[in-house]
Amino acid sequence: MSRLIAIWLMAAAVFMAPVAHAQTGPLKIEITDGVIEPLPYAVPDFVPESGAASSMAKEIARVVAADLSGTGLFREVPKEAFISQITSFASPVEFSDWKAINAQALITGAVDVASGGKLVVKFRVYDVFAGQELGGGLQFVGTQDGWRRMAHKVADEVYSRITGEGGYFDSRVVFVAESGPKNERKKRLAIMDYDGANVQYLTDSRSIVLAPRFSPTGDRVLYTSYESGFPRIYVLDVASVGKRVLESQEGTMSFAPRFAPDGRTVVYSLTQGGNSDIYTMDIASGASRRLTSAPSIETAPSYSPDGRSIVFESDRSGNQQLYIMPATGGEAKRISFGQGRYGTPVWSPRGDLIAFTKQSKGRFHIGVMRTDGSEERLLTASFLDEGPTWAPNGRVIMFTRETQGAGGQASLYSVDITGRNVKRVRTEGGASDPAWSPLQK
Amino acid sequence: MLHKEHIGYYISGAGHIGLIGWMVFGGWLSPAPEPVEVSEVSVISGAEYAALVAEAAAPKAVSEAPQTPSPATAETAPEVPREDVTEVPNAVPEQIPAPEQDTAPDVTQIAPPPAADAQSEAPDAPASPPVDIAVLAPDISPRPAPRPVPRIAPEPVARPAPETEIDDAVRDAAEPQEQTEAPAEDRQEATAPEEAAVEIAVENEKPQAAPLTSLRPKPRPQRTAETPVESSVDKPAETAAKPVVRDAVRDALAEAMGAAGAEGGATSDTGGSGLAANGPPLTAGERNDLRVAVSSCWNVGALSSDAMRTTVTVAMSMSEDGKPVMNSIRLAGFEGGTSASANQAFDVARRAIIRCTKSGYNLPRDKYAQWRDIEMTFNPEKMRQR
Numbered sequence: 166m167s168r169l170i171a172i173w174l175m176a177a178a179v180f181m182a183p184v185a186h187a188q189t190g191p192l193k194i195e196i197t198d199g200v201i202e203p204l205p206y207a208v209p210d211f212v213p214e215s216g217a218a219s220s221m222a223k224e225i226a227r228v229v230a231a232d233l234s235g236t237g238l239f240r241e242v243p244k245e246a247f248i249s250q251i252t253s254f255a256s257p258v259e260f261s262d263w264k265a266i267n268a269q270a271l272i273t274g275a276v277d278v279a280s281g282g283k284l285v286v287k288f289r290v291y292d293v294f295a296g297q298e299l300g301g302g303l304q305f306v307g308t309q310d311g312w313r314r315m316a317h318k319v320a321d322e323v324y325s326r327i328t329g330e331g332g333y334f335d336s337r338v339v340f341v342a343e344s345g346p347k348n349e350r351k352k353r354l355a356i357m358d359y360d361g362a363n364v365q366y367l368t369d370s371r372s373i374v375l376a377p378r379f380s381p382t383g384d385r386v387l388y389t390s391y392e393s394g395f396p397r398i399y400v401l402d403v404a405s406v407g408k409r410v411l412e413s414q415e416g417t418m419s420f421a422p423r424f425a426p427d428g429r430t431v432v433y434s435l436t437q438g439g440n441s442d443i444y445t446m447d448i449a450s451g452a453s454r455r456l457t458s459a460p461s462i463e464t465a466p467s468y469s470p471d472g473r474s475i476v477f478e479s480d481r482s483g484n485q486q487l488y489i490m491p492a493t494g495g496e497a498k499r500i501s502f503g504q505g506r507y508g509t510p511v512w513s514p515r516g517d518l519i520a521f522t523k524q525s526k527g528r529f530h531i532g533v534m535r536t537d538g539s540e541e542r543l544l545t546a547s548f549l550d551e552g553p554t555w556a557p558n559g560r561v562i563m564f565t566r567e568t569q570g571a572g573g574q575a576s577l578y579s580v581d582i583t584g585r586n587v588k589r590v591r592t593e594g595g596a597s598d599p600a601w602s603p604l605q606k
Numbered sequence: 607m608l609h610k611e612h613i614g615y616y617i618s619g620a621g622h623i624g625l626i627g628w629m630v631f632g633g634w635l636s637p638a639p640e641p642v643e644v645s646e647v648s649v650i651s652g653a654e655y656a657a658l659v660a661e662a663a664a665p666k667a668v669s670e671a672p673q674t675p676s677p678a679t680a681e682t683a684p685e686v687p688r689e690d691v692t693e694v695p696n697a698v699p700e701q702i703p704a705p706e707q708d709t710a711p712d713v714t715q716i717a718p719p720p721a722a723d724a725q726s727e728a729p730d731a732p733a734s735p736p737v738d739i740a741v742l743a744p745d746i747s748p749r750p751a752p753r754p755v756p757r758i759a760p761e762p763v764a765r766p767a768p769e770t771e772i773d774d775a776v777r778d779a780a781e782p783q784e785q786t787e788a789p790a791e792d793r794q795e796a797t798a799p800e801e802a803a804v805e806i807a808v809e810n811e812k813p814q815a816a817p818l819t820s821l822r823p824k825p826r827p828q829r830t831a832e833t834p835v836e837s838s839v840d841k842p843a844e845t846a847a848k849p850v851v852r853d854a855v856r857d858a859l860a861e862a863m864g865a866a867g868a869e870g871g872a873t874s875d876t877g878g879s880g881l882a883a884n885g886p887p888l889t890a891g892e893r894n895d896l897r898v899a900v901s902s903c904w905n906v907g908a909l910s911s912d913a914m915r916t917t918v919t920v921a922m923s924m925s926e927d928g929k930p931v932m933n934s935i936r937l938a939g940f941e942g943g944t945s946a947s948a949n950q951a952f953d954v955a956r957r958a959i960i961r962c963t964k965s966g967y968n969l970p971r972d973k974y975a976q977w978r979d980i981e982m983t984f985n986p987e988k989m990r991q992r
Contacts, residue, residue, distance in 0.1 A: 190979070190981075191921065191979035191980055191981045192888065192893075192976060192977045192979065192980045192981070193980075193981045193982075194893060194896055194897050194900070194981070194983070195897075195982075195983045195985060196897060196900055196904055196955075196958075196982055196983065196984045197986075197987070197989075198901045198904075198988060198989070199901055199904030199905060199906050199958070199984075199989050200902065200903075200907070201905070201907040202905050202907045204905060238908040239908065269957060269961070289716070292953065292957065294956075294960040294961050296932075301715055303713060303714070304713070304714040304715070305711035305712065305713055305714075306712040306714070307710070307711030307712070311711065315711050318711060318713075328908050328913075328950070329909070329910040329912065329913050329950030330910035330911065330912070515911075517911075560910075605710065606710050
């Protein structure tokens with residue numbers, strides 16, 4: 166009997182051996198499910214360090230909060246919930262007070278007007294639950310008129326430190342401002358901060374303008390104008406509002422221009438004899454080069470960030486689809502194969518995605534796909550969505566949405582590349598054809 | 607003739623048939639009897655009857671509830687204040703001026719803030735008492751101290767002389783046996799002090815905090831030396847085999863479980879190593895509880911696209927109250943991303959671990975050695991597809 170027990174115990178021990186081995190070392194847990202929620206953060210009013218800075222201190226904190234909350238990735242904890250106040254920029258933070266209200270990030274700041282009239286804005290970001298500062302404190306010095314821009318810079322830094330990717334708040338958008346009824350619509354070029362503030366007009370409404378595009382440095386804008394009666398490409402210096410028309414042949418129409426990443430070359434479409442093809446032009450010399458020569462319509466070219474490839478739309482297959490070809494021309498490879506028509510492709514500044522407009526089953530969509538055409542995702546759907554443009558960080562897309570009917574009006578909208586946080590960009594009147602600038606220096 | 611002779615029979619038969627028919631079907635034709643009302647009757651006395659009559663004549667109490675006034679309903683919905691729309695001033699110039707260019711602000715690094723003097727962490731819960739005490743303490747209330755009882759005689763009463771009987775038979779004197787120490791469980795401590803009271807003092811007041819449960823009896827003390835029950839001469843083979851079998855079992859167990867202690871190095875506070883020292887492994891449910899608790903705080907909403915492609919492994923040590931030791935939380939490794947994205951993903955993972963442990967994770971304390979060191983792998987692949 167005892168031998169039987171011994172045998173049984175030995176067998177049990179042998180079977181338990183793997184279990185015992187599984188318990189060696191630290192306990193291992195794999196987490197694969199989480200939540201996707203805006204991260205709660207707190208931005209107390211920035212501390213004014215002089216009487217002249219008191220009003221701006223509050224406003225700057227509000228702009229920072231609007232920037233962060235506007236991304237849809239963050240949620241501001243209301244001030245009413247605050248347990249402790251920030252009365253001094255240098256004083257230590259009571260993390261327990263901010264933990265108690267579940268503020269996971271805390272942004273503190275101070276504003277001062279220096280003796281020369283310069284505005285001084287400084288800030289810190291804290292990871293409340295880790296009880297430590299995220300990065301070091303930063304200080305910006307600028308003109309008092311530029312307080313909004315300094316607030317955007319603070320928000321960019323905060324965004325970058327929390328999300329790990331670059332911000333896009335200190336950027337501008339050039340677009341076509343529209344006014345008047347649909348059949349007599351007046352269009353002007355306008356430029357504004359990314360959030361719709363500080364609108365300034367670059368052209369008057371005497372001629373129709375289309376498709377403005379920023380240069381890689383943000384100091385120039387390419388656009389198409391009917392000023393001469395035919396569509397021509399112009400380049401405009403944003404600082405001086407000076408413009409000049411690019412070289413063009415008689416009897417041709419050139420449109421859909423876009424800068425190459427080097428800023429010296431323009432790729433565009435040219436229609437001659439009823440056929441549209443893609444060309445490049447050296448801005449300085451005016452020398453042009455034909456990249457496609459097909460009887461079909463090729464248009465809407467966009468460079469890859471490395472300047473080696475161009476994505477464009479073509480109906481060479483009988484249906485409007487997206488293609489990629491080398492920047493020097495050559496064989497194009499089709500990348501879109503879904504049902505419907507694809508157009509206005511734009512390469513992401515990060516190079517990983519291509520945004521496009523898709524028309525399918527009577528609806529328009531803004532979508533993204535990988536550069537090989539895989540993982541197509543439609544982010545929006547409406548009566549008319551078109552003309553995507555990328556934020557400098559490649560995380561957000563702005564586009565035009567037009568409402569249905571005779572009184573329909575075009576507006577600017579933005580959407581996260583996850584398809585969340587579709588929201589309208591507030592502009593005066595109608596707006597279309599947005600183009601996002603790079604981050605300002 | 608024959609008919610006339612049988613007329614009597616016919617009449618008699620018809621009469622009998624009619625009688626039988628009435629007996630069988632007569633009940634169907636009659637209407638159903640009305641139900642009889644039955645009521646219980648009891649005999650009461652005259653005084654009780656008078657009391658009943660007097661009660662019936664008493665006025666009824668008004669028990670109607672007062673009517674609640676109906677709330678006044680607003681006939682028209684209150685007007686919702688319109689959102690203030692900030693009118694952007696029309697900035698259309700006659701001549702397009704050059705847009706103002708903001709000068710880029712100068713950027714300067716700021717020195718880090720002074721260290722917080724004040725305690726920034728929430729105060730920790732008081733240290734828990736030792737395990738052996740904590741297990742029993744909540745269930746047993748302390749016994750009340752006995753009230754002092756007046757003692758009359760400090761000296762014990764002298765015992766009466768034992769009654770002895772003289773046996774007739776004469777026996778040899780017994781040899782004195784070696785005095786062996788009585789086992790501990792046989793000892794019985796004195797239940798009352800030696801001092802005896804002449805008067806019996808009765809405690810009128812019962813103890814207020816009487817224990818609800820009785821203490822578990824103490825385990826028998828370990829015997830240091832086994833008393834041989836049977837002589838080894840009787841069964842030499844069996845007694846010789848016993849230690850061999852026990853050694854084999856002990857060896858097998860040690861071989862199977864020794865690796866755990868050796869590799870993990872997680873020995874319990876009680877000493878020793880291996881599975882026995884670490885306690886049983888966590889069950890699937892206990893592991894899942896921990897996984898769910900952390901998952902509920904793992905918010906990847908603000909993660910960058912690169913960080914969402916990065917799987918990070920976070921290592922940490924745990925204290926016995928189920929809370930991670932803050933300084934021990936570290937990035938043990940990552941896959942599928944850059945070091946920058948890994949740091950970003952680690953920040954979010956660490957935040958999840960800390961946020962969800964306000965009162966400590968619900969982990970079995972008796973298996974502390976099993977979860978003293980934890981490695982959590984945060985894999986955002988599923989979240990990326992949402």
